[in-house]
Amino acid sequence: MKSQMLKGILEGCILKLIEKETLYGYDIIVRLKEFNLSMVSEGSIYPLLHKLQKAGYITGRRVKSAEGPMRKYYKITDEGKNYLDEFQLHWRELDGAVNQIFEEEYDDNPAQKRI
Amino acid sequence: MITPLKREYDHMLSTLDEADRLHFQELEGVLDAHYVDEEEKWDILHEMMTHFYETENISFKEMFGNDPKSYALDLATNTDRSSVGFWRDYRLMIGYYVFIYFLCVIIIGRLALSWFMIVVPFLVLIMVPLMNRGIKQQAFRGPAKQTLTTILFILLFGVTKIFIIFSFHERFEQFFLFNYEGSIFNILRVMIMLAVIFIGIRIFQLSKGLFHKVFASVIILYAINSTLQTFEIAWPGSAIFNEVIDIATILTVIAFFIHNIKIENRFWNPKSTGKTVK
Numbered sequence: 215m216k217s218q219m220l221k222g223i224l225e226g227c228i229l230k231l232i233e234k235e236t237l238y239g240y241d242i243i244v245r246l247k248e249f250n251l252s253m254v255s256e257g258s259i260y261p262l263l264h265k266l267q268k269a270g271y272i273t274g275r276r277v278k279s280a281e282g283p284m285r286k287y288y289k290i291t292d293e294g295k296n297y298l299d300e301f302q303l304h305w306r307e308l309d310g311a312v313n314q315i316f317e318e319e320y321d322d323n324p325a326q327k328r329i
Numbered sequence: 330m331i332t333p334l335k336r337e338y339d340h341m342l343s344t345l346d347e348a349d350r351l352h353f354q355e356l357e358g359v360l361d362a363h364y365v366d367e368e369e370k371w372d373i374l375h376e377m378m379t380h381f382y383e384t385e386n387i388s389f390k391e392m393f394g395n396d397p398k399s400y401a402l403d404l405a406t407n408t409d410r411s412s413v414g415f416w417r418d419y420r421l422m423i424g425y426y427v428f429i430y431f432l433c434v435i436i437i438g439r440l441a442l443s444w445f446m447i448v449v450p451f452l453v454l455i456m457v458p459l460m461n462r463g464i465k466q467q468a469f470r471g472p473a474k475q476t477l478t479t480i481l482f483i484l485l486f487g488v489t490k491i492f493i494i495f496s497f498h499e500r501f502e503q504f505f506l507f508n509y510e511g512s513i514f515n516i517l518r519v520m521i522m523l524a525v526i527f528i529g530i531r532i533f534q535l536s537k538g539l540f541h542k543v544f545a546s547v548i549i550l551y552a553i554n555s556t557l558q559t560f561e562i563a564w565p566g567s568a569i570f571n572e573v574i575d576i577a578t579i580l581t582v583i584a585f586f587i588h589n590i591k592i593e594n595r596f597w598n599p600k601s602t603g604k605t606v607k
């Protein structure tokens with residue numbers, strides 16, 4: 215359940231990171247860890263990146279690297295930006311609603327007493 | 330064709346520990362079994378491998394999770410399929426049954442083609458996905474379904490063979506499209522000529538130069554004529570045509586060999602490299 219929940223949220227997070235700057239796989243993992251998303255396993259981003267690319271939200275371009283093999287850098291598309299706006303809107307709604315439910319549980323709420 | 334991505338991937342793969350290498354190979358196998366588009370397969374594998382290669386002191390399981398098979402299945406179900414792999418397997422199976430058919434022709438001593446044989450390509454069409462799931466079981470989910478597909482594949486595989494063998498039986502003579510009972514020499518001749526026609530058509534399709542197309546055309550005409558001669562089918566002007574095609578074939582085969590020798594020598598000719606020999 216945790217991994218399913220994470221997958222959906224990660225899509226949005228990855229898109230947001232790519233919107234800020236052009237990144238490649240390893241960079242994305244580093245950035246996610248900087249934001250304390252260390253529970254994300256390094257390999258789990260590839261099926262998501264692939265899915266986002268298939269949906270047309272990001273585009274990938276291979277660039278030769280002086281240090282080793284070619285790296286694939288991702289850039290957000292206009293379609294991706296629209297999807298990200300939508301995602302952000304839904305996330306805020308969801309975040310607000312979920313927080314409200316959980317906060318109510320801790321408060322001495324009259325609604326709970328009714329039950 | 331080996332793409333730069335595959336070349337780099339192979340190089341990185343060769344530097345890995347055995348366990349990690351096996352996990353990557355398993356991943357490749359799963360993607361292949363799902364007929365994932367080749368270009369897409371190397372694109373994603375290269376990207377994963379690059380990340381793995383650049384991250385030192387980490388194992389495959391640490392990076393891609395404790396269940397590599399499940400990871401591979403997730404990846405395979407999200408990628409585009411290509412029909413190329415399916416049709417490659419289909420051609421292989423058809424080739425196998427053509428071989429069985431010719432084997433029957435030699436053993437029975439009868440060159441017969443029954444209307445029943447029309448069913449064979451369709452049976453193979455059903456058989457290929459079952460074969461893929463049956464043989465490459467580890468690449469798909471659900472063991473119960475896999476056992477069923479394996480049994481179905483084995484049944485179809487056997488039934489098709491029996492079908493081919495019994496299509497030669499005298500009891501089904503009314504279904505024969507044609508039936509030739511000659512000497513084993515003549516039967517072999519027809520079979521060889523049919524193989525030549527097939528190879529000629531392939532050369533014609535694949536070659537780009539006019540010379541090879543002409544060569545293939547002459548060879549095809551020669552093989553068709555030779556087959557008709559075996560069946561003693563005569564047509565107006567066939568006697569003259571026989572003479573002409575025999576001479577044309579001899580000349581074309583000689584020209585083909587000279588042409589090939591010239592191509593081979595071109596690489597060793599100092600003139601073509603621009604260097605002068607003193």
